[in-house]
Amino acid sequence: MDKPPIRPSVTPSASSKGSTRNMRDLESHDEKLPVVPEDGLLKILHFVIHFAVRILAILMTFVILWGVIDVINVIYHRAIAQPFLLLRVADILAVFGSIMTVLIAVEIFINITLYIKRDVLPIKMVIATALMAISRKVIMLDLKDVEPPYIIAISTVIVALGLTYWLISYKPVPIKQSEER
Numbered sequence: 001m002d003k004p005p006i007r008p009s010v011t012p013s014a015s016s017k018g019s020t021r022n023m024r025d026l027e028s029h030d031e032k033l034p035v036v037p038e039d040g041l042l043k044i045l046h047f048v049i050h051f052a053v054r055i056l057a058i059l060m061t062f063v064i065l066w067g068v069i070d071v072i073n074v075i076y077h078r079a080i081a082q083p084f085l086l087l088r089v090a091d092i093l094a095v096f097g098s099i100m101t102v103l104i105a106v107e108i109f110i111n112i113t114l115y116i117k118r119d120v121l122p123i124k125m126v127i128a129t130a131l132m133a134i135s136r137k138v139i140m141l142d143l144k145d146v147e148p149p150y151i152i153a154i155s156t157v158i159v160a161l162g163l164t165y166w167l168i169s170y171k172p173v174p175i176k177q178s179e180e181r
Helices: 040-080 089-118 123-140 148-169
Strands: 030-032
Touching: 040 089, 089 123, 123 148
Parallel strands: none
Antiparallel strands: none
16 A cells, blocks of 8 residues: 655744734735634634625625716716706716725725635735725815815825835845846
8 A cells, every 4th residue: 555655744934933923925915814723613703704794795786886876876967957968077076986986895895705705804905995095085175175284194194005005015026146246
């Protein structure tokens, strides 16, 4: 009876032994959830959480469809208002705001489905969704009604999110052997 060869198990390197708390997949920038121990209560709770996330996905689908209907409604009402079939800048901004809200909802839905499919928290995608939400806020901003501290706060959030997205996306270029000397 030939037995298949025993393969050595992969042991974590010395540098990664201390970082078990944050199990990051460096290639996809997703944060993986810890493996659920073989505890019966935790299995049940894990099942309940996954069930709740699936309900959220269903509800998000309804929100997206409702948002599309709202976009159609906004365009219709703005187009039939006087002057007929003429959109003002405020009308166009209202339509853009509705469309961007639906796109943000779609991104949130994608985050939820990624969690369902791969059991990971898509950190990079969440940051991108936040950037889109703050971008919507900036596009819809009426500078007449806003005070300077509010603009500074929004600017700070944009810089922080942009920097975070860049740091998560950054992949160092490997140094070639000939360049090291």
